[in-house]
Amino acid sequence: MTKKRALISVSNKEGLIPFVQALVERQVEIISTGGTKKLIEGAGLPVLSVSDVTGFPEILDGRVKTLHPAIHGGLLAVREKAEHMDALGEQNIDTIDFVVVNLYPFKETITKPDVTYEEAVENIDIGGPSMLRSAAKNHKAVTVVCDPLDYPKIIESLNDEAEVPFEIKQQLAAKVFRHTAAYDALIAGYFTKAAGEIYPEKLTITYEKKQDLRYGENPHQGAAFYSAPIKNHSAIAEAEQLHGKALSYNNIKDADAALSIVKEYSEPAVVAVKHMNPCGIGAGETIKAAYEKAYEADPVSIFGGIIAANREIDGETAALLKQIFLEVIIAPSFTKEAIDTLTQKKNIRLLTVELNDDKQAVPQYTSVGGGLLVQDTDVKGLNDTELRFVTHRKPTNEEMKDLSFAWKAVKHVKSNAIVLAKGDKTIGIGAGQMNRVGAAKIAIEQAGDHAKGSIMASDAFFPMHDTVEEAAKAGVTAIIQPGGSIRDQESIDKANEYNIAMVFTGMRHFKH
Numbered sequence: 475m476t477k478k479r480a481l482i483s484v485s486n487k488e489g490l491i492p493f494v495q496a497l498v499e500r501q502v503e504i505i506s507t508g509g510t511k512k513l514i515e516g517a518g519l520p521v522l523s524v525s526d527v528t529g530f531p532e533i534l535d536g537r538v539k540t541l542h543p544a545i546h547g548g549l550l551a552v553r554e555k556a557e558h559m560d561a562l563g564e565q566n567i568d569t570i571d572f573v574v575v576n577l578y579p580f581k582e583t584i585t586k587p588d589v590t591y592e593e594a595v596e597n598i599d600i601g602g603p604s605m606l607r608s609a610a611k612n613h614k615a616v617t618v619v620c621d622p623l624d625y626p627k628i629i630e631s632l633n634d635e636a637e638v639p640f641e642i643k644q645q646l647a648a649k650v651f652r653h654t655a656a657y658d659a660l661i662a663g664y665f666t667k668a669a670g671e672i673y674p675e676k677l678t679i680t681y682e683k684k685q686d687l688r689y690g691e692n693p694h695q696g697a698a699f700y701s702a703p704i705k706n707h708s709a710i711a712e713a714e715q716l717h718g719k720a721l722s723y724n725n726i727k728d729a730d731a732a733l734s735i736v737k738e739y740s741e742p743a744v745v746a747v748k749h750m751n752p753c754g755i756g757a758g759e760t761i762k763a764a765y766e767k768a769y770e771a772d773p774v775s776i777f778g779g780i781i782a783a784n785r786e787i788d789g790e791t792a793a794l795l796k797q798i799f800l801e802v803i804i805a806p807s808f809t810k811e812a813i814d815t816l817t818q819k820k821n822i823r824l825l826t827v828e829l830n831d832d833k834q835a836v837p838q839y840t841s842v843g844g845g846l847l848v849q850d851t852d853v854k855g856l857n858d859t860e861l862r863f864v865t866h867r868k869p870t871n872e873e874m875k876d877l878s879f880a881w882k883a884v885k886h887v888k889s890n891a892i893v894l895a896k897g898d899k900t901i902g903i904g905a906g907q908m909n910r911v912g913a914a915k916i917a918i919e920q921a922g923d924h925a926k927g928s929i930m931a932s933d934a935f936f937p938m939h940d941t942v943e944e945a946a947k948a949g950v951t952a953i954i955q956p957g958g959s960i961r962d963q964e965s966i967d968k969a970n971e972y973n974i975a976m977v978f979t980g981m982r983h984f985k986h
């Protein structure tokens with residue numbers, strides 16, 4: 475029986491020596507590249523250099539070390555094919571049975587704050603992926619390892635002849651192709667961005683599993699949570715869970731929605747979300763005052779809701795939050811007192827997340843049957859210079875403050891969306907209706923007596939004057955909406971008739 479051989483060339487050298495030791499104990503010959511060889515020699519284990527096998531030195535600052543037929547022939551030859559084995563014999567090439575390679579740290583390099591283009595380019599591994607792919611293609615014969623976390627599992631599966639069961643070799647090969655695909659996706663993303671391309675002809679995004687979920691939207695649906703490899707710390711995928719049961723699929727979606735809404739506000743604000751829509755938003759001088767308003771906005775719907783706050787949760791606020799059943803509370807931080815109070819509830823999930831006011835429109839992905847829709851995230855807010863005051867009466871300062879507050883809210887309500895607000899607090903939210911008047915009626919009904927003297931925000935223009943009519947009947951004094959309907963004038967006339975101040979934003983916020 476010919477001696478087995480392993481080619482080992484790793485950037486991440488963690489856990490390597492016990493693995494090499496296990497191979498050496500089974501009479502496997504070790505071949506290695508520069509830094510890896512030094513480490514193995516240092517551990518007192520026998521090792522040949524790749525140059526001894528190729529008869530060729532490492533050249534071009536290590537750009538060419540293992541890219542040689544003596545390596546790739548030894549990996550790719552189909553052992554059962556006489557012609558392949560004869561060809562190896564003629565060229566004096568021996569087979570290679572193990573490839574242990576992990577790649578230059580491209581991701582870690584490009585996420586360094588001061589990385590240069592040249593540094594990024596030099597950290598694109600070429601020889602490593604080539605060996606991984608050759609070995610993975612020929613996985614019937616070759617065991618290929620790209621992740622140090624797999625060393626113990628492989629050691630366990632080795633018999634005395636250093637053979638690994640086919641099922642494991644197949645799993646390792648599949649992992650290699652995922653690994654090299656993800657590696658290339660990052661490189662492609664880096665260059666695509668550098669070249670200023672936004673929607674390229676091929677989308678090669680990659681995500682890493684963060685956690686398995688018990689189930690999806692419903693218990694009969696499987697699910698998992700994946701996060702972007704390049705971190706955006708102000709994101710639900712980067713939130714740290716301090717307490718409570720594991721997050722569910724629906725918790726994650728709702729917490730994401732709550733986080734996006736609360737980030738709209740620069741003053742202390744609290745958002746309560748149910749089923750992706752806000753049910754209460756409040757802003758105030760303190761986070762406690764903001765929470766009180768978010769609660770008062772809809773004391774019924776908040777039950778079982780997801781809360782996001784844009785300031786630290788203190789003890790006083792925690793005492794209030796503890797009084798009702800909440801699924802998740804997400805905030806930049808919690809005081810010790812708040813944690814002591816809230817952790818008395820076993821199931822409540824407490825999450826912390828960094829908050830930044832990053833207004834960069836990153837791509838947003840939505841899957842549809844057989845495809846993926848990609849768009850820029852809606853990061854636009856009110857632009858004072860684009861506002862048009864279209865009615866005889868202009869909004870008072872107080873009304874304008876509420877209009878601005880409600881505009882931030884309505885942007886995050888499923889269309890058709892109408893929000894009524896007063897005094898930094900939502901008082902009625904009509905979400906996801908098939909017609910605009912329907913959404914207005916729901917918001918007005920929810921506001922009840924509070925509708926009198928409130929303001930209204932609409933995510934899209936009024937196709938007819940009927941919504942203004944409903945608003946007037948309820949006692950609404952000011953309206954903010956995009957404008958742009960061919961029948962805008964009818965709505966303006968109606969608003970003038972009732973002395974309502976109406977503002978056009980020139981921008982809509984559909985949310986489907």
Ligand SMILES: NC(=O)c1ncn([C@@H]2O[C@H](COP(=O)(O)O)[C@@H](O)[C@H]2O)c1NC=O
Nearest residue numbers: 485507508509510537539540541600601602
């Ligand atoms: N150029 C080559 O032929 C080549 N062969 C292996 N590598 C990489 O070199 C690294 C290990 O280098 P060293 O053993 O010198 O520390 C590994 O990440 C491996 O993937 C190469 N480097 C980059 O392409």
